[in-house]
Amino acid sequence: MKKVAVFRKEHFNAAHRLFNAAWDEEKNAAVFGKCSYPNYHGHNYELVVKVTGIPDPQTGFVMDMKALSDLIRTYVLEQFDHKNLNLDTPYFREMNPTAENIVVVIYELLRDRIDPTLELQVRLYETERNFVEYPVR
Amino acid sequence: MKKVAVFRKEHFNAAHRLFNAAWDEEKNAAVFGKCSYPNYHGHNYELVVKVTGIPDPQTGFVMDMKALSDLIRTYVLEQFDHKNLNLDTPYFREMNPTAENIVVVIYELLRDRIDPTLELQVRLYETERNFVEYPVR
Amino acid sequence: MKKVAVFRKEHFNAAHRLFNAAWDEEKNAAVFGKCSYPNYHGHNYELVVKVTGIPDPQTGFVMDMKALSDLIRTYVLEQFDHKNLNLDTPYFREMNPTAENIVVVIYELLRDRIDPTLELQVRLYETERNFVEYPVR
Amino acid sequence: MKKVAVFRKEHFNAAHRLFNAAWDEEKNAAVFGKCSYPNYHGHNYELVVKVTGIPDPQTGFVMDMKALSDLIRTYVLEQFDHKNLNLDTPYFREMNPTAENIVVVIYELLRDRIDPTLELQVRLYETERNFVEYPVR
Amino acid sequence: MKKVAVFRKEHFNAAHRLFNAAWDEEKNAAVFGKCSYPNYHGHNYELVVKVTGIPDPQTGFVMDMKALSDLIRTYVLEQFDHKNLNLDTPYFREMNPTAENIVVVIYELLRDRIDPTLELQVRLYETERNFVEYPVR
Amino acid sequence: MKKVAVFRKEHFNAAHRLFNAAWDEEKNAAVFGKCSYPNYHGHNYELVVKVTGIPDPQTGFVMDMKALSDLIRTYVLEQFDHKNLNLDTPYFREMNPTAENIVVVIYELLRDRIDPTLELQVRLYETERNFVEYPVR
Numbered sequence: 014m015k016k017v018a019v020f021r022k023e024h025f026n027a028a029h030r031l032f033n034a035a036w037d038e039e040k041n042a043a044v045f046g047k048c049s050y051p052n053y054h055g056h057n058y059e060l061v062v063k064v065t066g067i068p069d070p071q072t073g074f075v076m077d078m079k080a081l082s083d084l085i086r087t088y089v090l091e092q093f094d095h096k097n098l099n100l101d102t103p104y105f106r107e108m109n110p111t112a113e114n115i116v117v118v119i120y121e122l123l124r125d126r127i128d129p130t131l132e133l134q135v136r137l138y139e140t141e142r143n144f145v146e147y148p149v150r
Numbered sequence: 151m152k153k154v155a156v157f158r159k160e161h162f163n164a165a166h167r168l169f170n171a172a173w174d175e176e177k178n179a180a181v182f183g184k185c186s187y188p189n190y191h192g193h194n195y196e197l198v199v200k201v202t203g204i205p206d207p208q209t210g211f212v213m214d215m216k217a218l219s220d221l222i223r224t225y226v227l228e229q230f231d232h233k234n235l236n237l238d239t240p241y242f243r244e245m246n247p248t249a250e251n252i253v254v255v256i257y258e259l260l261r262d263r264i265d266p267t268l269e270l271q272v273r274l275y276e277t278e279r280n281f282v283e284y285p286v287r
Numbered sequence: 288m289k290k291v292a293v294f295r296k297e298h299f300n301a302a303h304r305l306f307n308a309a310w311d312e313e314k315n316a317a318v319f320g321k322c323s324y325p326n327y328h329g330h331n332y333e334l335v336v337k338v339t340g341i342p343d344p345q346t347g348f349v350m351d352m353k354a355l356s357d358l359i360r361t362y363v364l365e366q367f368d369h370k371n372l373n374l375d376t377p378y379f380r381e382m383n384p385t386a387e388n389i390v391v392v393i394y395e396l397l398r399d400r401i402d403p404t405l406e407l408q409v410r411l412y413e414t415e416r417n418f419v420e421y422p423v424r
Numbered sequence: 425m426k427k428v429a430v431f432r433k434e435h436f437n438a439a440h441r442l443f444n445a446a447w448d449e450e451k452n453a454a455v456f457g458k459c460s461y462p463n464y465h466g467h468n469y470e471l472v473v474k475v476t477g478i479p480d481p482q483t484g485f486v487m488d489m490k491a492l493s494d495l496i497r498t499y500v501l502e503q504f505d506h507k508n509l510n511l512d513t514p515y516f517r518e519m520n521p522t523a524e525n526i527v528v529v530i531y532e533l534l535r536d537r538i539d540p541t542l543e544l545q546v547r548l549y550e551t552e553r554n555f556v557e558y559p560v561r
Numbered sequence: 562m563k564k565v566a567v568f569r570k571e572h573f574n575a576a577h578r579l580f581n582a583a584w585d586e587e588k589n590a591a592v593f594g595k596c597s598y599p600n601y602h603g604h605n606y607e608l609v610v611k612v613t614g615i616p617d618p619q620t621g622f623v624m625d626m627k628a629l630s631d632l633i634r635t636y637v638l639e640q641f642d643h644k645n646l647n648l649d650t651p652y653f654r655e656m657n658p659t660a661e662n663i664v665v666v667i668y669e670l671l672r673d674r675i676d677p678t679l680e681l682q683v684r685l686y687e688t689e690r691n692f693v694e695y696p697v698r
Numbered sequence: 699m700k701k702v703a704v705f706r707k708e709h710f711n712a713a714h715r716l717f718n719a720a721w722d723e724e725k726n727a728a729v730f731g732k733c734s735y736p737n738y739h740g741h742n743y744e745l746v747v748k749v750t751g752i753p754d755p756q757t758g759f760v761m762d763m764k765a766l767s768d769l770i771r772t773y774v775l776e777q778f779d780h781k782n783l784n785l786d787t788p789y790f791r792e793m794n795p796t797a798e799n800i801v802v803v804i805y806e807l808l809r810d811r812i813d814p815t816l817e818l819q820v821r822l823y824e825t826e827r828n829f830v831e832y833p834v835r
Contacts, residue, residue: 015528015558015559016558016559016560017524017527017528017556017557017558017559017560018556018557018558018560019523019524019554019555019556020554020555020556020557021553021554022552022553022554023553024277026191026192026193026277027191027192028165028189028190028191028192028234029192031621033619033620035619044620044625045620046627047231047232048232050232050233050234050238052165052190052233052234052237052238053165053189053190053192053234054163054164054165054192054231054232054233054234055163055164055165055166055190055191055192055193056163056192056193056194057193057194057277057278065560068522068524068525071444071446072444072455072456072520072522073442073519073520073521073522073524073525074522074524075524075556077455078554079457094184094191095184095185095187095191096187096189096191097165097187097189097190097191100189101187101189108621109620109621110621111616111620111621111622112567113565113567113616113621113622113623114616114621116565117563117565140161140163140194141194141570142569142570142571143567143568143569143570143626144567144568145565145566145567145568145623146565146566146568147563147564147565147566148563148564148565149564149565149566149613150561150698152802152832152833153832153833153834154798154801154802154830154831154832154833154834155830155831155832155834156797156798156828156829156830157828157829157830157831158827158828159826159827159828160827168347170345170346172345181346181351182346183353202834205796205798205799208718208720209718209729209730209794209796210716210793210794210795210796210798210799211796211798212798212830214729215828216731245347246346246347247347248342248346248347248348249293250291250293250342250347250348250349251342251347253291254289254291278296279295279296279297280293280294280295280296280352281293281294282291282292282293282294282349283291283292283294284289284290284291284292285289285290285291286290286291286292286339287424287835298551300465300466300467300551301465301466302439302463302464302465302466302508303466305758307756307757309756318757318762319757320764321505321506322506324506324507324508324512326439326464326507326508326511326512327439327464327466327508328437328438328439328466328505328506328507328508329437329438329439329440329464329465329466329467330437330466330467330468331467331468331551331552368458368465369458369459369461369465370461370463370465371439371461371463371464371465374463375461375463382758383757383758384758385753385757385758385759386704387702387704387753387758387759387760388753388758390702391700391702414435414437414468415468415707416706416707416708417704417705417706417707417763418704418705419702419703419704419705419760420702420703420705421700421701421702421703422700422701422702423701423702423703423750424835426665426695426696427695427696427697428661428664428665428693428694428695428696428697429693429694429695429697430660430661430691430692430693431691431692431693431694432690432691433689433690433691434690476697479659479661479662482581482583483581483592483593483657483659484579484656484657484658484659484661484662485659485661486661486693488592489691490594561698572825574739574740574741574825575739575740576713576737576738576739576740576782577740595779595780596780598780598781598782598786600713600738600781600782600785600786601713601737601738601740601782602711602712602713602740602779602780602781602782603711603712603713603714603738603739603740603741604711604740604741604742605741605742605825605826642732642739643732643733643735643739644735644737644739645713645735645737645738645739648737649735649737688709688711688742689742
């Protein structure tokens with residue numbers, strides 16, 4: 014019984030601003046630098062979703078990649094693509110939209126929609142040079 | 151006397167929204183789709199600046215790439231990186247920040263700062279799949 | 288009146304075989320090597336379509352990238368994606384499906400569907416290391 | 425005694441078709457969609473082989489990358505490159521050539537040819553957006 | 562308490578030569594091939610540093626990416642960028658500058674400068690096709 | 699009679715140092731910065747060779763990509779790969795091995811070996827962010 018990991022890459026374009034509402038502008042600027050400029054900036058986020066399980070002997074699939082792509086589209090991209098993460102989504106009203114926090118939110122949006130016998134991990138690229146992964150291992 | 155083209159790639163992260171102020175929201179939505187969502191979205195813009203001329207026989211350089219990089223940083227990135235193109239720059243108050251319009255603005259910001267005997271062309275990637283170039287040839 | 292070039296990248300996955308029906312297997316093998324193996328092989332073709340014109344002052348678009356993407360999907364990808372280029376399309380019954388011949392076919396499929404005041408050029412990647420462009424300049 | 429992982433990337437171009445011979449065409453079409461078109465399609469497969477062990481203090485190598493590349497060439501690429509995976513290889517006569525099944529076959533082709541004290545893992549990219557890894561961890 | 566991994570990519574350009582001083586030229590040539598040519602060759606090394614820990618609830622950061630980038634710059638790039646790894650650094654006087662050995666050196670240069678509650682892993686690309694990772698898992 | 703451009707990508711790894719022998723070390727350091735460090739540094743050079751002509755109606759090829767690859771290997775890579783451009787090649791004894799000068803040398807090495815009815819252009823990437831092209835257009 015051989016476990017294989019399958020990966021699906023998707024992307025979305027969004028605006029955000031790093032900001033802790035409990036701090037004044039000066040402290041936000043000191044901690045977050047240009048990432049806290051008030052009028053937002055944005056990224057082409059690249060999302061890689063990893064699902065691990067035993068391939069079905071009938072299909073040879075751990076999970077149908079089209080079904081996985083549809084789940085990501087419905088539960089993640091619909092909410093995040095071409096949106097302002099701080100203003101347009103319910104997740105970052107009080108929580109800072111760092112890549113770390115976004116990747117945990119995306120994991121939780123997908124976890125309940127994927128067969129619980131399959132393991133799930135999410136990697137999120139904010140830029141080619143800054144990226145995050147959750148959960149660890 | 152051999153002309154060579156040299157290219158320098160830089161990047162900036164910015165928010166924008168496509169929008170024609172002369173139109174109502176409905177027409178903006180019909181023409182620009184999710185690119186006109188009111189709270190902005192954003193991109194990792196990749197910028198490739200091409201400078202063409204005869205290499206200096208003393209240095210073997212058409213232009214010092216560090217000097218070109220510094221020019222791009224000072225005159226383009228300082229204004230655009232981690233900014234909202236619609237709100238934070240003077241260029242897109244009335245002009246729509248499409249990739250086409252942004253690339254012409256960047257060209258004009260650089261043209262006067264580069265030796266006029268050198269030809270200049272700018273390519274701008276809004277995403278890996280949508281990009282523009284100016285001037286043509 | 289400033290001409291700008293816009294580029295849209297799409298992809299399709301197809302099988303093909305290089306083969307000249309006027310030659311015997313031995314000559315086909317000598318000229319085309321493993322590219323003429325009888326049971327086909329395949330590629331992830333990457334397609335970059337370049338359209339050049341003057342941006343519309345109302346929209347800032349040379350051409351709506353969504354409209355261009357839809358044209359490519361309808362007139363190219365529908366015919367080529369997940370197909371056998373030799374067997375499933377009418378273009379390569381007698382003409383060898385080299386990258387050179389494919390790119391000319393794609394250009395001609397798109398040329399009549401795009402505003403004739405706009406210039407068109409197509410680049411096709413067969414692999415990351417072998418690619419073609421048409422027309423020249 | 426420090427374990428290091430070394431990775432070698434290779435590629436091959438192949439045709440395939442997803443298909444379960446126990447099902448009729450209708451069910452194959454319903455489950456596999458355009459991946460089951462009868463005349464095959466293809467991919468530029470990218471293969472990343474990971475070998476983990478303690479570097480030899482004489483050479484500083486976990487394994488000579490040239491030797492690893494030669495093994496991959498001899499035991500994988502010779503059989504798969506420019507071939508039809510369904511028709512030209514013995515592995516996918518009855519087993520569906522999904523990325524999951526291909527990556528397990530490649531692992532098994534290499535496992536016996538590599539020093540058993542070294543751990544082996546294989547990642548296979550079918551496209552830039554769909555890829556698999558085996559074994560897990 | 563959720564652990565997240567964050568990754569930062571940096572690069573440096575360096576010359577090196579593979580060579581075991583205990584061996585004669587003939588044996589070095591036999592083992593290391595063109596990698597042991599006497600006058601050095603070089604690479605664009607890409608470095609990906611992975612840091613794993615629990616995001617700070619105030620900032621949403623596992624570690625400030627700017628601080629991580631500055632550490633890499635100060636303790637790795639300053640010593641390695643535009644240098645000859647054999648001649649200009651103290652690490653490879655007696656130890657062969659294979660990717661395996663370089664990645665262990667980089668890990669040790671960073672390990673003491675990063676909060677010990679955070680896990681550290683380093684991946685080093687010598688070329689796009691040859692890369693290494695340390696420690697394992 | 700349709701001209702098509704075909705492109706072939708190859709790579710080589712080399713060491714070099716920017717240096718004008720007519721200048722003292724101080725002036726070399728001022729002009730070339732860390733690129734003139736005395737013990738050399740290096741790059742993974744990526745080379746894209748573009749050949750333009752009318753596809754042969756028998757083969758559908760402008761030029762056999764395998765023949766082009768062999769020419770590049772024989773006349774360029776054999777001399778440059780895993781070498782020190784300043785010390786191991788005859789071209790950069792007196793001429794500075796800038797990307798501009800290297801690309802002109804590569805063009806001239808290939809020009810006489812390729813059918814004179816075919817146009818030739820060479821692009822050379824020194825890094826992903828610095829590259830050159832010759833001749834212009």
